[in-house]
Amino acid sequence: MKYQVVIGLEVHTQLTTNTKIFCGCSTRFGAEPNSQTCPVCLGFPGALPVLNKQVVENAILAGLATNCSITQRNVFARKNYFYPDLPKGYQISQFDLPICQHGHLDIEVDGETKRIGITRIHMEEDAGKLVHADIPGVDDSCVDLNRACTPLLEIVSEPDMRSPDEAIAYLKKLHQIVMYLGICDGNLEEGSFRCDANVSLMPVGSTVFGTRAELKNINSFKFIKQAIEYEIERQAEILDDGGKVIQETRLFDPNTGTTRSMRGKEEAHDYRYFPDPDLVPVLIPDQWIEDVRATLPELPEAKRARYVAELGLPEYDAEVLVSSRELAAYYEETVALFPQAKTVSNWVMGEVSRALNEDNNRSITDCPVTPPLLADLLKLMEKGTISGKIAKTVFDEMYKTGKAPEKIVEEKGLVQVSDTGAIEAMVDEVLKNNPAQVEQYRGGKETVFGFFVGQVMRASKGKANPALVNELLLKKLQS
Amino acid sequence: MEIYDLTIHELHEKLKAKEVSSVEATRAMLERIEAVDGQVNAYITVTPEQALVEAEAADKRIAAGDVAPLTGIPVGLKDIFITKGIRTTCGSRILENFVPPYDGTAVAKLKEQGAVIVGKLNQDEFAMGSSNESSYFGPVKNPWNLECTPGGSSGGSAAAIAARTATATLGTDTGGSIRQPASHCSCVGLKPTYGRVSRYGVIAYASSLDQVGPLTRDVTDAALLLGAVAGYDPKDSTSVNTPVPDYVAGLQAGVKGLKIGLPKQYFIEGLDPDVKRAMDEAIALYKSLGAELREVSLPHTEYAVATYYLIATAEASSNLARYDGVRFGHRAEDVRGLKEMFAKTRAEGFGSEVKRRIMLGTYALSSGYYDAYYVKAQKVRTLIMQDFLNAFNEVDVLLTPIAPTPPFKIGEKLADPLQMYLSDIFTIPVNLAGTCGISIPAGFSADGLPIGLQLIGKPFGEAAILSTAYAFEKETQWHLKKAPL
Numbered sequence: 026m027k028y029q030v031v032i033g034l035e036v037h038t039q040l041t042t043n044t045k046i047f048c049g050c051s052t053r054f055g056a057e058p059n060s061q062t063c064p065v066c067l068g069f070p071g072a073l074p075v076l077n078k079q080v081v082e083n084a085i086l087a088g089l090a091t092n093c094s095i096t097q098r099n100v101f102a103r104k105n106y107f108y109p110d111l112p113k114g115y116q117i118s119q120f121d122l123p124i125c126q127h128g129h130l131d132i133e134v135d136g137e138t139k140r141i142g143i144t145r146i147h148m149e150e151d152a153g154k155l156v157h158a159d160i161p162g163v164d165d166s167c168v169d170l171n172r173a174c175t176p177l178l179e180i181v182s183e184p185d186m187r188s189p190d191e192a193i194a195y196l197k198k199l200h201q202i203v204m205y206l207g208i209c210d211g212n213l214e215e216g217s218f219r220c221d222a223n224v225s226l227m228p229v230g231s232t233v234f235g236t237r238a239e240l241k242n243i244n245s246f247k248f249i250k251q252a253i254e255y256e257i258e259r260q261a262e263i264l265d266d267g268g269k270v271i272q273e274t275r276l277f278d279p280n281t282g283t284t285r286s287m288r289g290k291e292e293a294h295d296y297r298y299f300p301d302p303d304l305v306p307v308l309i310p311d312q313w314i315e316d317v318r319a320t321l322p323e324l325p326e327a328k329r330a331r332y333v334a335e336l337g338l339p340e341y342d343a344e345v346l347v348s349s350r351e352l353a354a355y356y357e358e359t360v361a362l363f364p365q366a367k368t369v370s371n372w373v374m375g376e377v378s379r380a381l382n383e384d385n386n387r388s389i390t391d392c393p394v395t396p397p398l399l400a401d402l403l404k405l406m407e408k409g410t411i412s413g414k415i416a417k418t419v420f421d422e423m424y425k426t427g428k429a430p431e432k433i434v435e436e437k438g439l440v441q442v443s444d445t446g447a448i449e450a451m452v453d454e455v456l457k458n459n460p461a462q463v464e465q466y467r468g469g470k471e472t473v474f475g476f477f478v479g480q481v482m483r484a485s486k487g488k489a490n491p492a493l494v495n496e497l498l499l500k501k502l503q504s
Numbered sequence: 505m506e507i508y509d510l511t512i513h514e515l516h517e518k519l520k521a522k523e524v525s526s527v528e529a530t531r532a533m534l535e536r537i538e539a540v541d542g543q544v545n546a547y548i549t550v551t552p553e554q555a556l557v558e559a560e561a562a563d564k565r566i567a568a569g570d571v572a573p574l575t576g577i578p579v580g581l582k583d584i585f586i587t588k589g590i591r592t593t594c595g596s597r598i599l600e601n602f603v604p605p606y607d608g609t610a611v612a613k614l615k616e617q618g619a620v621i622v623g624k625l626n627q628d629e630f631a632m633g634s635s636n637e638s639s640y641f642g643p644v645k646n647p648w649n650l651e652c653t654p655g656g657s658s659g660g661s662a663a664a665i666a667a668r669t670a671t672a673t674l675g676t677d678t679g680g681s682i683r684q685p686a687s688h689c690s691c692v693g694l695k696p697t698y699g700r701v702s703r704y705g706v707i708a709y710a711s712s713l714d715q716v717g718p719l720t721r722d723v724t725d726a727a728l729l730l731g732a733v734a735g736y737d738p739k740d741s742t743s744v745n746t747p748v749p750d751y752v753a754g755l756q757a758g759v760k761g762l763k764i765g766l767p768k769q770y771f772i773e774g775l776d777p778d779v780k781r782a783m784d785e786a787i788a789l790y791k792s793l794g795a796e797l798r799e800v801s802l803p804h805t806e807y808a809v810a811t812y813y814l815i816a817t818a819e820a821s822s823n824l825a826r827y828d829g830v831r832f833g834h835r836a837e838d839v840r841g842l843k844e845m846f847a848k849t850r851a852e853g854f855g856s857e858v859k860r861r862i863m864l865g866t867y868a869l870s871s872g873y874y875d876a877y878y879v880k881a882q883k884v885r886t887l888i889m890q891d892f893l894n895a896f897n898e899v900d901v902l903l904t905p906i907a908p909t910p911p912f913k914i915g916e917k918l919a920d921p922l923q924m925y926l927s928d929i930f931t932i933p934v935n936l937a938g939t940c941g942i943s944i945p946a947g948f949s950a951d952g953l954p955i956g957l958q959l960i961g962k963p964f965g966e967a968a969i970l971s972t973a974y975a976f977e978k979e980t981q982w983h984l985k986k987a988p989l
Contacts (some may be wrong), residue, residue: 064604064605064606067606067825067831068826068831069586069606069831069832070586070592070594070599070602070604070707070708070826070832071585071586071608071703071704071705071706071707071708072704072705073703073704073739073740073741074741075738075739075740075741076741091509103822105822105825105869107825107828107846109828109830109842112826112830112831113825113826114822114824114825114826114828115822115825158741166757168830168831295871297821297822297866297869297870297871297872297874298869299818299822299869299874299878302710302711302712302742302819303708303711303741303742304741304742305741305742480956
């Protein structure tokens with residue numbers, strides 16, 4: 026392709042505060058329409074906004090986690106436009122003094138690390154929602170203002186991404202960070218993490234950006250990639266034909282995977298931003314920033330590095346385990362009780378993840394086999410009370426019943442047999458019952474050995490200590 | 505002396521002594537409204553049933569010995585105050601049938617004291633005006649001369665005091681809207697320091713300038729009513745957390761040795777001779793009482809009106825965006841689509857002065873003009889504040905006229921909005937500076953029309969202007985003169 030794509034992303038993350046940004050209403054998703062409203066978020070005459078302090082702290086957290094500088098004198102501004110889901114006729118946002126500026130995130134694509142600039146992060150209130158009236162014969166739209174005035178952080182990147190994959194990598198990284206910080210539930214479908222993409226093309230080798238289109242309404246990582254790819258194709262076609270890309274806002278249609286024009290530049294709003302006289306400037310002294318910094322959790326990048334350096338985990342394991350804060354917490358809690366990092370990693374990435382996946386993608390925080398239970402299981406295995414194979418059976422039972430591993434082992438009589446006499450008797454029995462295979466083995470067909478192991482294990486109902494079985498079989502067959 | 509002639513403190517004494525009940529006082533007030541408001545048009549909504557219920561409750565409180573200064577006192581509220589269950593129009597067609605679901609803070613404070621709300625008072629639409637002629641509910645007539653305006657925008661609040669159809673009222677002042685009508689109706693009107701009284705539940709005109717204040721028969725009542733509504737409110741981020749002094753207790757402070765400044769820019773050529781004479785008499789009186797008077801300079805005064813009409817209209821253009829027909833208020837019928845609904849609703853709902861100011865403000869905030877108008881105006885505002893702070897380094901209180909002329913005739917200035925805007929030249933700078941000012945009766949013109957005197961105080965210096973006003977009132981007794989109604 027002769028064009029280089031240039032991508033900048035604007036992400037809106039809805040914060041998980043209990044109450045809205047400028048009033049005391051609940052932010053819970055999915056309530057009866059307009060049930061979580063008051064004069065303030067309905068924009069009633071005479072009502073005034075009062076800032077939720079937690080929003081400021083969440084914004085500082087996000088800024089610190091993305092290497093931003095924190096603006097110490099914050100001003101809220103009104104963004105004026107008319108829309109039925111915007112109760113006051115303006116959105117309270119930030120304009121020329123956003124709370125965070127000049128940050129960056131490092132992403133990795135195809136083994137290469139790349140730094141993506143973050144222009145700004147600002148606090149603002151969300152609008153409500155228009156819903157189509159579900160009343161026969163009524164063609165009107167209805168307004169649900171439960172979401173109005175819920176807190177958002179808008180995180181704006183520099184136009185630093187040069188491929189859809191870089192855009193996805195950046196978004197996933199950002200998603201992971203806000204989830205780690207515990208400031209956003211990260212739910213793309215419910216709109217808690219929304220993305221607009223600015224996409225333009227320029228000839229390869231050029232340094233002058235082309236005219237961009239802003240893509241809206243993209244609510245999954247898959248769609249973001251689709252939307253950008255479609256947009257690259259669309260703009261390339263225009264340029265190939267000698268045309269000019271026009272600056273406009275385009276809406277992504279997930280059903281067709283295409284984008285269509287929503288409004289052009291000439292229809293762009295003049296938002297008439299000005300400082301909101303109902304709110305006083307928010308001053309953030311150094312001490313406040315430091316207090317928030319002290320609550321900053323270990324972020325995925327640091328965690329991954331520590332897993333490799335201190336726990337000796339392979340890069341791959343570390344990457345998987347830190348993918349969510351909850352999974353990492355589960356892992357760390359288990360390792361604390363059973364300090365064999367790699368064994369625990371194998372189990373968490375293996376049995377635990379498998380069981381959760383098969384259980385309708387159940388959350389790790391909801392796993393019936395808690396870290397202490399898993400550690401107990403691994404201890405039983407380490408002591409030789411049960412074999413690795415039995416351990417998996419026990420795990421499944423633990424997952425189903427939530428019972429302690431010792432109890433399951435005892436109830437089901439799964440204690441590993443390490444009694445040489447008992448195993449020897451079983452070996453003798455197997456050899457006696459399979460003279461043909463004994464002949465084959467002694468004739469040089471050593472692959473039959475596995476057959477004998479299997480027979481002995483079956484005879485022991487899997488409880489025989491495999492090492493002992495091997496040892497005794499070899500001794501008997503070679504004698 | 506009729507019950508409706510009494511001040512708050514006089515009626516309070518009678519209520520406490522059980523010489524009169526709140527129900528009797530309220531009935532008297534409702535009858536007075538019935539008798540004279542047809543001529544004055546001070547009320548948009550009268551609430552007799554609710555008032556009598558509140559009066560009965562007040563009488564029970566009084567019987568139980570639980571009497572606050574406002575318990576059982578019949579008060580009126582400018583229709584800009586949000587009142588739960590009582591229609592609140594803000595003088596506009598767009599809110600003609602709007603019944604709010606909540607009470608604002610000032611109203612809640614009055615109710616806590618057991619005040620009796622007799623009705624909602626006429627005003628310029630959305631408080632935009634200086635003559636009460638922009639109200640959708642018709643102009644208010646000045647009780648001193650029914651051909652004249654009572655001033656505005658709290659025209660109903662001032663006229664009700666002069667007509668003795670409320671014992672006291674609350675108004676709001678964005679550029680003079682309490683003080684100027686108080687002056688035109690010969691009552692006391694106080695505009696507190698920005699942040700002194702909560703704006704929660706007050707329909708916004710210009711958020712950085714709006715302030716709630718009392719209109720009363722005398723200075724003592726102003727001190728009482730201000731004390732009742734003042735104070736920090738967590739629901740208003742711009743309210744200031746500073747203690748509320750006992751304003752009544754401070755009234756006797758006197759003016760001996762007080763330094764009173766006379767801003768030279770306020771004593772201009774072209775000041776109406778009657779107003780000039782009243783000012784001269786006031787100055788002489790203060791001198792005789794031992795105050796020290798000296799000229800001061802507020803050099804940026806001439807830019808105040810222009811600055812005000814950029815900042816106030818810019819904020820108003822945004823504040824009034826919520827009247828879109830979606831959630832409350834008037835909605836146009838027979839419209840196709842959203843844009844038409846917005847446009848027609850607002851075209852029908854707003855009057856011409858409101859539209860003029862929305863357009864002015866929208867223009868001032870528009871891309872390409874923002875720096876030249878809005879930002880510049882904010883800078884000038886800072887200079888004007890600085891003017892006052894400098895003056896207050898030299899003096900304690902400033903004395904000025906309220907308006908360049910006595911009340912003007914209804915219709916006289918309607919054709920010339922600029923002329924109307926200029927009539928607020930002496931009150932607007934106080935709002936821009938965010939400080940406090942009071943208007944007190946200071947005499948009458950040759951035609952018998954009221955003339956007010958303004959005392960301007962330091963930020964949160966309400967106690968000083970109240971005691972300065974009280975010293976004047978005690979000597980002059982202008983406030984005792986009754987409108988011929």
